[in-house]
Structure formats: C-alpha cells, structure tokens
Amino acid sequence: MTAGQPFAEWMKAVQSGIEHALDGFLPPVSEAPARLHAAMRYAVLDGGKRVRPLLVYGAGELFGADSAVLARAAAAVEMIHAYSLVHDDMPCMDDDALRRGKPTVHVEFDEATALLVGDALQSQAFQVLSEGETLADPERQLAMLRLLARAAGAGGMCGGQAIDLASVGLTLALGELERMHQLKTGALLRASVLLGALAGKRLEAAEVAALEAYAEAVGLAFQVVDDVLDATADSATLGKTAGKDAADNKPTYVSILGLAESKALAEKLRDDAHRAVVPFGEKARRLREIADLVVQRKA
Template identity: 45%
Template sequence: MDLKNLVAEYRLRVETHLEKVMQAEQPAPHLQQAMHYSLFNGGKRVRPVLVYMANQLLQGELKNADIPACAIEAIHSYSLVHDDLPAMDDDDLRRGKPTCHIAFDEATAILAGDGLQALAFDLLSSPDSSLEPRIQLQMMQSLAKASGNFGMVAGQSIDLCNVGKQVSLQQLELMHQHKTGALICSSIEMGALSSGKATEQDLHSLQQYAAAIGLAFQVKDDILDIEGDTATIGKPQGSDLAQDKPTYPALLGMAGAKQKLDLLNQQAHATIDGYGDAAAPLHWLADYIVERNY
C-alpha cells in the first residue's frame, strides 16, 4: 500500500466534495468568495484524512465518510479565519497566503468564519444523507462539543487569557487538548461512527490515538515556530515567541519539547497496535505529524 498516495487520494476526495458544496448558488457572492478562499488555501486536510482512515479501519463504506470529512474541514477552516483576526492572533499570513481579513476585510472574515461553522452542521444534518439519523445526531454532538465551549473555543480562550503569563505544563496541555486536540478527536470519532461498526472499545482506542497525535501536532507546531522559516511554515516565523505565548519549548526547552514529541508518537502507535496491518495508514499519519517541516 502506497500510503502517501492514499492520503493524497483522501485529500482530493474531500476537496472535490467541498468544491461541489461551494458551487451552490448563494445570495451573498462576496461572502461565498471569502468562504471558498478560506477553504482552499493550501490546507493539509489532516482532519478529513483522519475521518476517512477511521472509517476504513473499521471497514466502513467510504462514501459515508464524505459528509463528516467536509464538516470537520469547514469547522477547522472557520477556526483559522477567526484565529488570524486582529482581535485574536493578528496574523497576516496563513499557509503562505494573505489571511482572510487581509485578502478581504475584517468584517467579511468574521462572517466567512460564521458561514463555515454553520455549513458544517448543515452538512451533517442533511436529510439526504446516507447515514442513519442516529449516527448523524452522534456526529453533530461530537462536532458541537469539540468545536465549542467544551473544546476548541475553550482552548482559544485559555490561550488568549495566558498570553504573557507563566503557565504550568499541565495548564499548557489542557489548553492544547481543547484548542487543537478536540477537533482531531472528533475527526476520529466521526470517522469511526460513519462506519456503522464502531464498538465502545474501538472508540476508546481511537480517542487515545487522537489525543496523542493532537498534542503531538501542537508540540511540533511550537518547535517549527522556532526552527522553521516563514517560507516553509507559511506564517511569520517566531510569531508565538513575538506574542509571548506559552509553548512547549519555552517550558521544556527545545530538547525537552522534542523528547515530549517522541513520547507522544510512541503512545499513538501503541494505542492502535491491536489493529495490526489495518492500522498502517494511522501509523503513517502519526509519523507524518512528527516529521513534517511545515
């Protein structure tokens, strides 16, 4: 199995479906342009890929993973649009391109984020879905919790409240378990649910895997903020340092942060060893998160 090509196929699949969704005529063309710009600005599509991988691990039908894959990417894209706003991180670049509020304007960026958030739940609740209503409801609850005040939004708030402050390692992990990890956990959960075959043990094991790679994703981001460069990582190098944000290298030192990253990688692999060769794509993705340079 060529796992790199498999991931590329999943990325193309979700982008094809997102393109179809965004081609539908909308009453506000300027808003539609901003939403499209934010969805198609070079994302790695890690979360949709996780949806597809979890679905296939449990031998589900891939078509049943399309809607949750699109929904998670819509939520993720909305979060980045709002994260970049002047009132939040005030970033001018995202993935090497002007952020939404720079390419359009601040008000349009806020509305584009709102539109993308609503789009996610519109997709999941579609009466034309091939998913059972019970599964649709479980997915909506998973994504709502992961993206709201019990998940990503809570993490954003903790982050903003601690700029310029000393935090403990436990506080930092709590922030990132919500800010980054919650959506990654929801990706895995929705993918497993879309198979229609997920047991409680499957959900538990996959949530442990997701928690490990979710935290690893953030540790790697913190390392790249220092060791990467603007052209490679697609945003201003050192932006977290400039804003005096709490990071793993700041708390643990660079060597300690890299050791933490390696430990999380080992934990991720251990949680899915019981699935044997069927989990090869998830093993590959765990290593990709650790080894990526952007």
C-alpha cells in the same frame, strides 16, 4: 484508494478527493452574496495539509465506512477548522497577515467579511453533515453531529482558544499547557477520528477508548511539533508568520521544555499513538502513518 497503496499516494488521493468535495459543498460565487461566498472559498480551498480529513478517512478504513459519508464528515470537520483559522487570524485574536502562504481572509477581504466567513462556515459544516447521504442509523448520525458540536464549542476548540488568549504573558505549568491544547487543537482531531469510525459502525467502549487514546497522543504531538516549527522554521516554509508565539509572549512547549525535550516528547507521543491502535491490527496502518506524518512534518 486501496489498502496496499503507498501512504504518499493514499494521502494525495484523500487530499484531492476532499478538495473536490469541499468545492461542491461550498456555495458558488455565482450565487448571492457573491463576496461572502468568494471569501468562504478562499478560506477553505487550495491550502492546508488536510490532517483532519486524513484522520477521518484513516479511521473510516477501520470499519469499512462508506466513502460518501466519509466525504461529508471530512468536509464538515475541515470547514470547522478553516473557520477557526479565519477568526484566529483576525486583529481581535492573533492579528496575523499570512495563512497557508497567502494573505489572511481579513487582509484579502475585510474584517467584517472575515467574521461572517467564520460564522457561515460553521453553519455550513453542520448542514453538510446532516444532509445528503444519510446513515441507515439515525442515532449514529445524531451522535456524529453532537460530537462535532462539542468539539467546536466552549468545551473544545473555542474553550481552548479562550484559555490561549488569557494565557498571553503568563507562565503555565506543563499540565495547564497540555489541557489548553487538548481543547484548542486536540478536541477537533479527536472528533475527526471518531467521526470517521462512526461513519462505519456503532462503536464499542473498548474501540472508543483505543481511538481516544490515539487521538489524544496525535493531538498533543501535533501541537508540540507546531511549537517546534514556530521556533525553528521560517515563514516561507510554514506558510504563516514564524516566531509569532515568542513575539507575542505565548507559553509553548518549547518555552517550557526547551527545543530538545520538546522534540523528544513528540517522538514519545508518536509511540503512544502507535501503541493505542495495536488492537486494530493492520487495519490501523493509515492511522499509524498519519501519526508519523504529524511528527515528521516540516511545515
């Protein structure tokens, strides 16, 4: 991957590289328990846009991070994301049968296996991030582990999911909806950005502030676009069940703001993301391009 590489080529290279890394970091089906390992691989491999790994690599380029460390950080955050999808799709949560264009894990395997897949992927993520190519700075590596743990827990992704489940059928104010998604979606996207940056160096306060402002804008834009697509695209395009938020009576940006205003908000958030990384100059090119990808995506 080179700095002058067109974004589409850079993105494809990152996606291909992280697929290879994940394949190596996941336990093989040749080892027992084979069914659990097969289900873990089914949940993680051959699917998804890999937005979080893209953010890891995009931020890593700002500070010349080592590619081996970036691979571990990107794989760890993608395993956390994949585990959350497996649990999110289960009957006790959103009860969905389609994810990434194929049957969800509990449908393809069974509910007990799906539960274990999520548990195992979460543990595997921290194993991957703590082993192998270690940083010269142990404090920085510990900071990366702490960052991922906080993003995945009650103060991040899990907390946001709890609020989401408790909000079904309720009318939320815009600020309440935003707070829910800052936790459910935004926390892991923020962690992706900061993990990539920390793979390169210890961060100054001003650098953290700029990256957090970028991540907050991208995280909210991602959810706004998700809500727009859920209301406008079909299941074949999305790779998951379309219209499910409305069917489940969930509060969304579209239900609160309407379609046109939601699209306008996504564009504003993209502009906010671009402005946040101005201090980094041309080195932030990939982060700007990822913000464009998030807002312009069709699935």
